[in-house]
Structure formats: structure tokens, C-alpha cells
Amino acid sequence: MLYDIIIIGGGVVGCAIARHLSRFNLKIALLEKEADIAMGTTKANSGVVHAGYAAEREYIKRNLSIRGNKLYTQAWEELHFPFQRIGSFVIALEDQEIKDLEDLRKKGIQDGVPGLELILDKEKIRHMEPNLTNEIVGVLHAPTAGIVSPYELAFALAENAAMNGVQFFRNHEVIKIKHTEYEFTVNTVGRNEFKTRNLINAAGLYSSQISRMLGLDYFDIMPRKGEYIIFDRNAIHLNKILFPTPTKVSKGILVCPTMHGNTFVGPNAQNLNDPEDLSTSEAGLKEILEGGRRLVPNLPARSSIRNFAGLRAVPNTQDFIIDNTDVYGFINVGGILSPGLTSCFAIAEKVQEFLELLGVVLKVKENYNPHRPKPEIFKEFSKEELDQKIKEDPAWGRIICRCEYIPEKEILNAIRSPVGATTVDGVKFRCRPGMGRCQGGFCRPRVIEILARELKLPYEQITKRGEDTTYLIGRTKDMIQNEIEKGEKEE
Amino acid sequence: MKNYEIDVAIVGSGGAGLAAAIEVKKAGLGVLIIERDRELGGITLQCIHNGFGLHEFGEELTGPEYVQRFINEVKKLEIPYLLDTMVIEFTRDKVLYAVNNKEGLIKIQAKAIILAMGCRERTRGAINIPGFRPSGIYTAGQAQRFVNVEGYLPGKTYVILGSGDIGMIMARRLIFEGCQVKAVVEINPYASGLIRNQVQCLEDYNIPLILGYTVTKIHGRDRLQGVSIAKIDTNFDRVIGTERFIECDTLLLSVGLIPENELTLQAGASLSKNGGPVVDNNLETTIDGVFASGNVLQVHDLVDMVSAEAKRAGQNAIEYINTRHGKDVKRRNQINVVPGENVNYIKPDLVNRSDLSKEIIFTLRVKFPDRRVQIQLKDETGRTFYTKNKVYVIPSEMIELKINLEKSNVNPDCKKIQLDIMPRPEVLVEEEE
Numbered sequence: 001m002l003y004d005i006i007i008i009g010g011g012v013v014g015c016a017i018a019r020h021l022s023r024f025n026l027k028i029a030l031l032e033k034e035a036d037i038a039m040g041t042t043k044a045n046s047g048v049v050h051a052g053y054a055a056e057r058e059y060i061k062r063n064l065s066i067r068g069n070k071l072y073t074q075a076w077e078e079l080h081f082p083f084q085r086i087g088s089f090v091i092a093l094e095d096q097e098i099k100d101l102e103d104l105r106k107k108g109i110q111d112g113v114p115g116l117e118l119i120l121d122k123e124k125i126r127h128m129e130p131n132l133t134n135e136i137v138g139v140l141h142a143p144t145a146g147i148v149s150p151y152e153l154a155f156a157l158a159e160n161a162a163m164n165g166v167q168f169f170r171n172h173e174v175i176k177i178k179h180t181e182y183e184f185t186v187n188t189v190g191r192n193e194f195k196t197r198n199l200i201n202a203a204g205l206y207s208s209q210i211s212r213m214l215g216l217d218y219f220d221i222m223p224r225k226g227e228y229i230i231f232d233r234n235a236i237h238l239n240k241i242l243f244p245t246p247t248k249v250s251k252g253i254l255v256c257p258t259m260h261g262n263t264f265v266g267p268n269a270q271n272l273n274d275p276e277d278l279s280t281s282e283a284g285l286k287e288i289l290e291g292g293r294r295l296v297p298n299l300p301a302r303s304s305i306r307n308f309a310g311l312r313a314v315p316n317t318q319d320f321i322i323d324n325t326d327v328y329g330f331i332n333v334g335g336i337l338s339p340g341l342t343s344c345f346a347i348a349e350k351v352q353e354f355l356e357l358l359g360v361v362l363k364v365k366e367n368y369n370p371h372r373p374k375p376e377i378f379k380e381f382s383k384e385e386l387d388q389k390i391k392e393d394p395a396w397g398r399i400i401c402r403c404e405y406i407p408e409k410e411i412l413n414a415i416r417s418p419v420g421a422t423t424v425d426g427v428k429f430r431c432r433p434g435m436g437r438c439q440g441g442f443c444r445p446r447v448i449e450i451l452a453r454e455l456k457l458p459y460e461q462i463t464k465r466g467e468d469t470t471y472l473i474g475r476t477k478d479m480i481q482n483e484i485e486k487g488e489k490e491e
Numbered sequence: 492m493k494n495y496e497i498d499v500a501i502v503g504s505g506g507a508g509l510a511a512a513i514e515v516k517k518a519g520l521g522v523l524i525i526e527r528d529r530e531l532g533g534i535t536l537q538c539i540h541n542g543f544g545l546h547e548f549g550e551e552l553t554g555p556e557y558v559q560r561f562i563n564e565v566k567k568l569e570i571p572y573l574l575d576t577m578v579i580e581f582t583r584d585k586v587l588y589a590v591n592n593k594e595g596l597i598k599i600q601a602k603a604i605i606l607a608m609g610c611r612e613r614t615r616g617a618i619n620i621p622g623f624r625p626s627g628i629y630t631a632g633q634a635q636r637f638v639n640v641e642g643y644l645p646g647k648t649y650v651i652l653g654s655g656d657i658g659m660i661m662a663r664r665l666i667f668e669g670c671q672v673k674a675v676v677e678i679n680p681y682a683s684g685l686i687r688n689q690v691q692c693l694e695d696y697n698i699p700l701i702l703g704y705t706v707t708k709i710h711g712r713d714r715l716q717g718v719s720i721a722k723i724d725t726n727f728d729r730v731i732g733t734e735r736f737i738e739c740d741t742l743l744l745s746v747g748l749i750p751e752n753e754l755t756l757q758a759g760a761s762l763s764k765n766g767g768p769v770v771d772n773n774l775e776t777t778i779d780g781v782f783a784s785g786n787v788l789q790v791h792d793l794v795d796m797v798s799a800e801a802k803r804a805g806q807n808a809i810e811y812i813n814t815r816h817g818k819d820v821k822r823r824n825q826i827n828v829v830p831g832e833n834v835n836y837i838k839p840d841l842v843n844r845s846d847l848s849k850e851i852i853f854t855l856r857v858k859f860p861d862r863r864v865q866i867q868l869k870d871e872t873g874r875t876f877y878t879k880n881k882v883y884v885i886p887s888e889m890i891e892l893k894i895n896l897e898k899s900n901v902n903p904d905c906k907k908i909q910l911d912i913m914p915r916p917e918v919l920v921e922e923e924e
Contacts (some may be wrong), residue, residue, distance in 0.1 A: 229619065234756070276712055280621040282729070306616035306626060383588065387492050387596035394592035399577035402527065403753075407590075439614040441630045445641055459643055464626035468713035471626055471741075472643040479669035481643065 003027045003196035004360065006186060008174050008210055010037035011148055012344050013203035013336050015157035020348035020390060022164035023368040029196070030158075030166060031188060033173030033206075035466025036426040037348045038154035040204050042311025042341075043429065044278070046256060046267065047150045048241055050339040051088065051142035053108030053116060054251060059319040064350065066112055069144055071345035079156040080374035081257035084210075085207070088241035089129060091295055097245040098299035101140040108142075115143040129240045131296045149259045150341050151429045155419070160372040162418035163363070169194075169379060170422075174203075177213040179327055182194070193479065198360060201349060205275040207314045207321075207334030214327045221335060223275045223311040226267020227284040232437050233261045235303030241297045250336065253291030255299065260404075260432065265292030265299060267310065269445040274454055278309045305437050311336040322347060324354045331355070369487045375431075378407050400450070401443040403436025411447065415454045422455060424448060425465040495599040497523045499808050500587055502578055502754065503607035505533020507785025509561035510798035511605045511628065513807030516568045520812060523599065524565070524572035525589055531572060532558040533609055533630065535794050537639045539662050542687070543715035546795035557794060572596070581758040583778055602816045603780040603808040606768070607801060610786040612657075613747040615709075620652075622709030625716070631657040631745040635664070643667060646741030650718050651675045652706045654693075656684035656887075658791075660743020663692040672698045673737050678705040678718050681860055683747075684901055685792060685887050706742070707734060711846070715740055748790045755783070765789055765836035771825060772839045772851045773807040774800070780816060782808050789838050789854060792889050803852070831869070831911035833857050835886065842896065847903060853892040858910055860885040865915045866892065877901075880915055 005021060007014045009025045010032030020032050034040065052066030076083045092098050098120070105116045108233035119125050120138040148319075162168060177199070179185075186194040208221040237257070244252035250269050257263050266288045267382040285307055292299050315321055315335025320343070322333050331354050333347060340347070356362060378396065381389060390397035414421045414430035421427045424434070424447055433447055434440030440447070448462045448471060453463075463469045499515045501508045504526035510688045515522045530536070535543070538554030545551055548560065565572065576591040587599040612630040629637075629645055637643045647670055654677040661719060662672045675693060680703050682689045693700050701720065708719040708731055723731035750767040760776040761769040766775040767788040775782050784804035785797040814820070824844040830837045837855040861884050868877035877899040884890065901908070 076891065082504060232615070234753075278712070279623045279708075282621045282707065283617055285621055304616055305614070307619050383492065383596055386590065390590060390592065390595035397590045397592035397595060398575060399527065399579075399590065400576065405577070405579060409590075437614075438611045439616055441612050441633050444633060445636055449641075459641070468716065469626040471645065472637065473643055474575050474645055476638055476642050476644055476668055479647070483669055 001027070001195070002183065003029050003194065005198045005200060006031060006184070006194055006196040007200045007202055007292060008186075008491045009202035009204055009207070010034070010154070010155070010158065010168065010170070010204065011031065011040050011042040011140075011204050012038065012154040012341055013204070013333055013347055015154045015161065016344035016348045017200060017202060017333065017351050018166045019157040020345070020352065021355075022161040022166045023370070024366050025365050026362075028166045030161070030168050031172040031174055031186065031194070032168070032170045035171055035423050035463065036421065037158050037168065037170065038151040039425070039465060041310055041313060042154050043151050044308050045150055045226070045312075045341060046254060046264075047148050047341070048088070048254070048256060049083070049085075049146040049148050050342045051108070051113050051116070051145040052342070053104050053113045053142065054246060056335060057107065057111070058076060060322070061339060061343060063321045064320065065339035066337070067349075068343035072146065072148070075345055077380060078162055078370045079153075079372045081153040081156040083146055083148040083153070084259065085144055085146040086240060086257065087141060087143040088243060089125070089132075089139040089141055090243045090245055091132070091139050092245050093127055093133070093294065095137055098138050100245050101138065105140055107473070111146070113142065113463045116140045117143075122246075129238065129242065131236065131238055131298065131449040133139065133295055133297050134243070147241060147259055148255060148341065154370050155430055158419040159417055160370070163372065164293060164368055164376075168419045174210060174213070177210070178331070179214055184329065197426060198331070198355065198358065200331045200333060202333045204336070205311055205448070207332065211325070211332055211334065214325070214330055216325050216332070219321050220316040222314045222316070223272045223277070224314045224337075225270045225272055225277065225309050227280045227288055227309045228264050228266030228307065229269040229285060229288060230258070230262050230264045230306045230308075231300055231306045232303040232305050235300035236263050236298070237261070238263050238296070242308070253288050255292045255296045260435070262305075265289060268387050271313070271314075275311060278311065280307045280309045284309075285289035296439065303399060305439060320347070322350050323355075329358060374411065376410070378410060379405050400432035400446045401436065403438050404432045406431055406443070408450065411450050412454065415451065422451075423463050423465050424451065424471070427451065493597045494622035495523060495597065496583065497521045497525075497599060497601050498812055499603045499605060500525065500599050501605045501607055502587070503609055503611050503785070503787070504531040504572060505531060505607065505785065506535050506558060506561070506794040506797040507787070507801035508533070508564055508605070509558065510801040511607060511784060511808070512807040513568060514802045515571050516811060518809045520809060522570055523601075524570060525576050525578055525587065525599070526572060526574050527577045529575050531562050531574070532861065537632070537635050538660075539639045540664070543794055546793070554794070559640045561798070563710070578754055581754045581777050583759050585780055602812050603782065604774055604782065605801070605804050605808055606783040607785045607883050608751045608754065608774070610748040610750045610790055613749060615744060618746055618845065620709055623712050625709065625711040625714050626744045627711070627715030627740050628709070631655065631661045631743045631773060634741075634743050635648050636662055638668065642703070644670065645751070646739075648673060648739045650706070650737050650739045651743045651745060653677060653744060653746035654682040654684050654689070654700060655745035656688050658743055659688040659692040661743055661745070662698050663696055666696050666698070673739055674699045675700050676701045677707060677799050678703070678723055681885065684923055690798050709735070711741070715742055716784050718742055748786065749750035750787050750790065752787060755787070761842050763836065767838070769837060769840040771822065771841040771843055772846050772849075773810070774804045774839070774844070775811070775822070780808075780811050780824065789836070789861045789889075792887070794844045796889070798818060799856050800877060826905060827907045828853070829907060829909050830855070831909040833861060833884075834910055835913040837910050842908065844903070846903065848895065848897045850893050850895050853894060853910070855890050855910065857886055857890070861912065863915045864912050866890070867911045868894070868899070869911065869915055870902050871907040872902075874902070875887060884912060895907045
């Protein structure tokens, strides 16, 4: 089969492109190297939809993020992913930082960022965010900034794209690309071969490697690690996204609520060579706690429930790389670091422009459905609705995750949805069992049991996030039995 | 929506919930047990080792044998119970909302409630171990469930962080399965579980217990490949140069248990520093008619003690229904009980002034081990009115004291009682316990 378009990479950018293009009459496939989509940079970042004032004016990412922020409203109405415009504070702790904030405000307003406001009244600031330090001098308030669950956004995009005909191939790492005059032949692990007229590279940390497979080495990607700590829901509650005043290098360590009521602190920034090094370090965790405490002194270190690290795909050009390359039909979408999550819908629009330049016929399908049904969530039901739901399907009444109140039904939905979960992490990131304070202590055996049943696999083949991450090595007594048998043979 | 009206609702059916239910039923009151798992018995069901029942039955039983005796009694007494049923809301006026897959939403109006939800394990996130996040990291109790209940092995070679009882018991259990346990690593200079487990589970099987060390890094991107451990100084800082790598495919965490009180908080009851609810000497929380017992109140050494405490909660719930329920009898006049020198926590948190003439059971744990100590009770003026000598104290052994405060000459108008564990004053003749 010859595809019109193949997208390499199932992060939020690849999925946004897939979903955007799924409206057109095109045969589209998406190839992802991991066992699930959204498992790279998308899974481990701050989940902030920036207002758009932060990126420098000389970069395309400034306009894409301002546009991208606006596009969230419609996408949210269509796709129902967890998103809320709670607003952000950039915080000045010293008098001279006010000047920087004023500069950000002025330029932001000129470029169309709505509602930017410099607040110097400490009473007012502390009323809006009581957890802030007493040391504040002033804040830049950006009311259109929001928080989003980035992986749930990617799942929503993928689901909707799949509903509209995009084919998703997970566990399909691209190892070779051959270009002939009219088409690309893409080889993946498992000796699969795909043919396509156009190829879009949204491979994130690996985008420069993919580009090099076609002889294009005009940019480099450097992984930059950011570490995070996430706190129990009961420990602290924030109203706003809290940034320090930015420096040239970074937006700094922020303290921020999540869409599920937790609070996190992070990220720091450490340049690496290894795009797989997701380890956290003692020094790094200390650094982010100290950084966060400058803004929120009562960060509840003792109530942390998880630490993790994510990698940003930092391009040597410092800006997003979105272009039609010298290889006709090959579009690079690389170096999408912050504000890439904010920009994903605008990036997808940009890709459409490049496809038009390539002469791809973009005709909207008659049966295109931009709506992905709102996921049904136990916790959001009223008592009457809940009673009714359980009567319709008893799986609503069987609670699997005790910390987050996740019933079996939500787990089944996560597995059975288009591009559904096939791993324990896939279930966890879609509907949250194991995200709570017990971190799966009680529910993991039950989740493994449900996955095994649904996927018709033995327990030993259920993995955390794909091959080599199994949980169980075999039945009890097997090892002893093997030793006995070995002994008998030797005798 | 299904409605129940009942004298006493009991949340949880482990060693605490079952014992409390039997106590209440025997007094002729109506009782309903609500259990979130698929069978009665709670976490003791996965504790297939022996050592249970010596106090309660005068014989040595395994965990399942121990709870089965209570389950048999529950069935004989025809006590109703709901399985696979999760309480999702708990209000101050003693209404519980629960769900299960058979009856849908269930509303339970009780006269009294006994909380018996037990505890949960501390996780890797809670102690913030840096490194990768591979598969192969389990809490000890989770591994115990996989091995003893589901019948699966999590791995071949193990390191166990923390010397809690479940960790030490799992170390021995895994040896029985032909696995290798390379070390039990404990941050404190002493084991945090019972001495009997240290001897019977580690020493008897030559499993090294490495004291004063902790895991400082997790290795392995996919499946765990090993851990780094390092010596920790008295400030809990890593001692440079002591780090070493241990290869293993599985890490078990046995780093503490936390009473599970999300529901208690939801109802608006106060919690104390140990994570359990604030209770008076009748195990009654700050909400009238709501009692707590077992590991939801404080983590116990043995299930026998859990059952004993739960019986008291049951008796007190009966007493509450017979004397105070529906009447405007409020508990106002209470004395605060506070932990002092080398006391991690003490229960109860409050003593009713009207109960000063009764024998009151105090339970407490120390912060660190000590020898030749004196337990002292003082009022807010600093006057010591009760002392008791002990040869040794260690955090893993709960201390239980039965004290009649009136007979001990407490000032009946005092506001506060503080319990200190002090070095024993020098005396010529020693009265040792």
C-alpha cells in the first residue's frame, strides 16, 4: 500500500499533525518506536500552555506559540482533554526584575498576547496565590496561560485521528529510509516496509537522526534534561502557574498545579549526549526543590509521590525547524522544545502550508468528524448518574485504583479505545491507576490481570512500557522445579 | 440507590474489622462490614508465614489461618458483609456512600462507625530515590501479593531496601522460591522490624543486613539492572566514597507503613502526627460515634494486637449507641496526651476526664533505641506522677501501658499529660520489669 503521508513520531507534535491532516482525503500512517504514543518528551514535561510572551521575537516559535495558545480553545471543545486556562505569574523577587517583566508585557501586548498585566500590589498578588513567598516585588500575570495534561492531549489527538482513518503503528522504530523519485520506502524494526509519497519527520529527540537518513544534516538536536518532583494532592494546592523571572538560558524552575490536582516543581536544565538518559539525580532533585522554594517556601518535600525526568529536544538553531527540505516530499518538524506543546496546533497548520506548496491535494473529507467523545470519568458523575452507570455496566462499580477512584470500566475504555493501551504505563497515563499516592501498590496486580485478560496474554508478557520491561518472570515454584529437574538429569 | 440502616458500619474486614464486627454482633446490635477486596480477611491473607495467633488463640497460626477463624465466626453469627465494595464518601453524620458492581450506589446510615481500613506502604516516590524508572521495583507487600496470592515471581535476584517486617519476611520467602537475596539495606543503625524477624528471616538464611546504608541510585532503563548503595551519616547525608553497586533485577521497598486515612479526613476528623486519627481513650475520633482501630489508627507489631484493639473499639461503639447516640451528650472535658522525649507518637491523644478512674491503655513507639530507661508521665506543671522502668526500648516494638490515672495521683484538673522516655535515674536498688 502506498500512503500519501507517513508521520514519524507519535509525540504530541506528530499526533497533532496526524489529527489535523486526518480531515483531508489522504491515506496517512504514523510510526512510533515506543510501545505507545506520547512516551517521549510528551510524557515528561511541564504541561504548560504558555501565553506566548516568552519566546524571542526573532524566532518563529514566538508567533506559533501565540497562535497555538489561541487554538487550544477550539481543540479542547472538540477533543475533551484535560486543559484549563488558570493563568501564570512571572515573579519578580528583586526590584530590577520589574523592568524585565515590564519589557515582556509591552512586547507581548504588541504581538497580540491578551490580558498581560503587571501587578505590584502584594496584597492582591498573595490573594490570588496565597502560597507565594513574602519576598515578591511584583508579578506579570498572563491570564491566557493554561495547564494541560500533555499525554492525555496526545491520546485524544491520536484517538480522533484514528477515528478519521489514520493508521497508527507502535513498536515501529524507523531504521532506514530510501527515497526514489516519487516515493519513500521506510523500513522499521520487525522488517516492516512502508511506502509513501510524503514523509513528515516529527521524531523529537531523534529528528536529526531521521533527517540524516535522507542525507540532510543541517541541524543537530541536543537532549536537555529536566527533572521534576510531584507532590500528593492533599499536601498543597496552587491557583497559578508560577515562574521565576526568566534568564537568557531558561524559563527557570517553576511550581505549578497539574490538571489532576497535584503540584509539581521543576525542571532544571542539563545538557546531555544520550537521548535515553531519563535518570534523576540527588543533586538535581535538590536543585529543583531549592529553586521551587524561592517562590513557594512551604513546598511539601515530605509529601512527594514521584520524581521523574524528561528530555527537551534542543536544536542548535535554538528555534523550531519546520520546513520543506531539499528532498522533495520530506518535511522536517524538529527541535520542538518549549513552547512546543503550546504550539502543536499551529505547527500542524504550518505543515499543511508546506504540503500545499508541495502540491498535495488537500480536500476535506465529507465524513470528517473533529469530535472525540468526552471520556467518561467516575469521579465526575453525580450519585444518580453513578447508580445508573453501574446498572448499565457493572464494571463501573468495581474500583481498581483506590487512591484515584478508577473503576474497571475506565481501564477497559483505555484499553479498548482507538490506539488503546497495551501496557501498564499506557493504562496509567490514560486513566491514572498508579498515579496516586500509593503509586500502584494496591492496583498494579489488578491492572496486570485486566490487561492480560483483554490482550489474551499471559501475565509474564504484560509490560510496564514495552519489550524488556516485564513485571513478572514466571510462576512460583518454577525456579525450584527447574533446579530439581536439572539435578535429576545430572544424576 | 440501595439504602442500609444499621447500628454499626465497619469499614474494612482485616484483623481489625472482623474482630470489631464479632464484638458488636455478640452484644445483639446490627452490624455491616464493607470490604473493598474480593474476599474477607484484608492484608493478613497474603501473610502466609507463621507467627500469628499466640496472643489471641494461644497457638501459632499462619495469617490466613488466623483470619479464617474470625471469618468462620462472622459466618456463624450471620454478620452481613459487602465485598468488592468501595466507600467513596463519608460524612460527619455517619453516612457512608459506597459502590459495588452488583448493587450500584449504596447509602449506609449508621449509628456508629468503626474505621478499620488498615495501612499502605511508603513508595519510592515518597523517599525520592534518584535514578531511572525501570520495571522491577515493588513495595514488599506488592511482591508478597504477587508471590503468595497470584503465584508469580517478580524476579530472580533481589535487593531489599528497608528492614521492615514485610521486607524481611519476603527475603526469606524468596529464598524458599530459589531466588537470590543479595542484601537488605537499612538506613538506620538498627533493623526497623521485629528482632524475631531479623533472626528468623535474615540471619538463619545468611542474608546480609547492611545497616546505615541506603539506595542512592536506580540503574537500568528498561528492567532494573542494579542499585547503588551508600553509607549515610547521622544527618542522613551520603558519605562520599562509600558508594557501591549491587547487581539485581528486582528492588523491594520496605520503608514504612502509613495509616490509610483519606476517608477519615474526608469526614472531617483530625489526624495526628503518626497519620492516624486523633482518638480519646475510647478510640473515638474527633467525630462522635466514629471509632478507629487497627493499623488505620497506628501500625501494630502483630495482628493479634490489632484484633485486641478492635474489640475495644467494638465495645466502645456499643457503649456509645447505648448511652450517647441520639442524645446531646458531648465529649468536652478532655486532657491532651502529648509525646515527649524520645516518643514518636502516643495513643490515645485525649483522655476524657470522666474516665480518670478507669484503666486506660496507652500505646506508643519510641524514636530511637535506648537501654535502662524510665517512662515518666508529667502534667503541664512538670510534676511527674507516674514512672515505670524498662530494660530497653526500640522503635519496632510498640509499648503498651495500662494505667489508672486516678490511682497514679494525677492532678484531676490538669490540662495536659506528657510522656517522656528518660535515662533511668541512678538508684541503689533496681526494680526491673
